Amino acid sequence: MSSTHLIDDSPLTKYHKRLIAACSGGPFLDGFLLSIIGVALTGANSDLALDPASIGIAGAVSLVGLFVGSLVFGPVTDRIGRRVMYTADLLVMIIASVACLWIDAGWQLIALRFIVGLAVGADYPIATSLLTEWMPKKYRGAMIGLLSVVWLLGAVVAYLVGFAFTSALGAGSWRWMLASGAVFGVIVMLLRMGAHESPRWLITKGRTEEARKDISSVLGREVTTEEITDMVAQEEPQRPARFTNLLRGMNLRRILFCGLTWMCFAIPQFALFTYGPIILSHLGFGDDTAGATLGQIILNLGFLLGSFPGMKWVESRGRRPLILGSFLFGALALVPLGIWPDAPGWFVMAFFFLFAVINGAGNILVFIYPNELFPTQLRASAVGLATAVSRIGAAIGTYLVPVSLSGLGTGPTMLIGAGLTALGFVISLFWAEETRNRNLASAAQSPAEGHKTSPSQAKATGTVAL
Template sequence: MTAISAAPGKHLIDDGPLTRYHRRLIAACSGGPFLDGYLLSIVGVALTGASAELGLDSVELGLAGAASLVGLFLGSLVLGPITDRIGRKMMYTVDLLAMVIASAACLFISDGFQLILLRLVVGLAVGADYPIATALLTEWMPKKRRGAIIGWLSTIWLVGAIVAYLVGFALSTAFGPESWRWMLASGAVFGLIVMMLRFGAHESPRWLVAKGRFEEARSALSKALEREITIDDVKSLVSTDEEETKSTFGSLLKAPFLKRTLFCGITWMCIALPQFALFTYGPIILSQFGLAHGGAEETLGQIVLNLGFLIGTLPALRWVETLGRRPLMIWTFVAAAVFLLPLGLWPQGPNWFVMIFFFLFTLASGAGTILVFIYPNELFPTSIRASAVGLATAISRIGAAIGTYMVPLSLSGIGTGPTMMIGVGLTILGLLITIAWAEETRNKSLTSLTTKILTTVKG
């Protein structure tokens, strides 16, 4: 084939079309968030049976719920920079293998320590996948579709969470709470399916160019775009400013990137903490509002809430490209606070009142969820993109892990109403930080977003 140069003024990836390879990559990368949502949510159903059989006290119960979040913190913090150093492709399936092994090992749990340890390993693998899959997909996507496609990863995460509750409901209905080991081990089946989807993926051409591996980048692009690409086009994938700056992990903790790092991490925490509390302790929280603990009504209520998170993402996938990132995040925080407030003020309300406002809260929170992967992937250069996602994840999970550990203690210590008011406070914190620091990245090239901040610092 004859090498074809990109049209003048057009970026090879940012201004390019979606090809068959792009669609295949979307499916493969979506498998990771699906599995993440499944593995982090199935424990919410399994803990009821595990707690009874293993005799978990409130401390062990909190650790079992928070262990995966601690692992996620460590995995994302450590493996994000490794992904930037050795590449996205190599890490692409290794983390899934760890998920499969840890999930299958849950069949043999005999005490609380083993449960906590395996949930920690699952979290490590999930933490690795966030920076790997999102960075790889971001670096391949055209700018006009990038927000919706990266946001889709959050939607499919919620699909995984809902499937987890459906599987948990089916197993508990058929075999009782004693089926909790099979609930946790079922993630291995989905993990194997995702591993097969990921075979044949190409390395990120942006990462290859940043490492000076131009011929490999040209080959990957030619195969993905189904036409021969010139070396000159390949060299334009990374800006001169980015190449000269040579950003490292430490760059995330100082100017010009520190504000972006804190913005991504803290707002993600404010979205994730109430959400993870519902995913992990949904049945327990709902029982505090009067729904029968351990009954079908409670589990079905949890499924309805998870559907609310999912439904909320669907219009947001359009709004993120029409309204923009910043307005979407502002209004989702406003709505989340407004809908959570009545639950804090009237925790003794009837079941219909509780379910309506929890459902409205999940709609608003779900809309904001799609931004947690978009912002850290768009605001940082190729050399530290996975590190940025990993660090933002780690910051969010510090708060989420502490909060999730404290949920059962808070419910029993200060009560349901004050616990809900803490959630209101978190959403208001997220709103204030968004108003102060959020940037608009809609329909902008990754190169221009990086060049803008680096040029400002040089000037």
């Protein structure tokens, strides 16, 4: 049996399904923790007497933490392994969430939101790399895309929780809203118990016997020494892999592509998640906080709804058509809101909902591309660096949203969002690659190399990947 069948062509086992649930827990928490602040800021603003600048910092500081966390802990994950970091970041999320119960000053809110962002940034390269390196090729794109879906689900649940707290206890319950993330954190921690280390990572570290035992356990059969020997030959790097390799040539272009397109998806999305009720109020939807929050829940459901056909299209139509279509039609959906900011509430919700559906479909690619375009030795580092690039712009953009709303007005702010989305289309037009139905090693090659070598030729020359 070719070693190709060990992972890339294996069936979807019970362990794979359990790993999908466990890895999805991180993005769920990420979506929840980064979105709950959108509802909590209303009460925090009143109790802590925050000025507009402090509100902007409180909304954006998690993205700064996410930038630092992803940039620092991506390389750490490549160095010490996926499984060690798999639970450490969850502990930080849980502790920081519980600590929100004792906030009594604006700087404390900002500090804890930074720590939450730090843990979220660490989880992106950890969970996505581990899942990518275990998943069969047939299901890889959809299952990595599922992490984005679960992120959106976490955001929806955050607003539902916020709406429930606001309706039952009023805006003053914001501390409990922020602390509620700890409950979900404990659940995810339990799901992650008993996970195996990535066999690809183990092999690159020379721990082949551990990899053989773990794969045997997952596949339910004894993996032979010959299969592992073939696997070692395929995974062993041809040259030392260093973080600086990501800053040169094709790798740098791919990092910029992943980071910049992620940024173009994230800025309008984070603006809606963080300041959705405020934006909807400016556009005349909702006469009170609860009404605007309900409108935000509807928009979040739109992001979630769009991701499901995206998961289908990413395998049936491919990565490149999906990203191009999402950016193009997403930009067109925001233009009417910029041209007619005083439109009736139904018009506002209709086009915002349309944008949310379109953005949700393409957003599943933000985890897929950086995990498929880089080799095992640099995968977590690449995901971390791409995340960091995306969050530089996202943090600045999110901070400037309230400034733009008050200084430029709602219409120009919507047109800026349309322009950013159109920028994503232009970047993708030149740089987006097609990685559908390609194994991980082939996808990490240059496009020319990947297309030159057929599967049969690769098998004959020993370059077929897992």
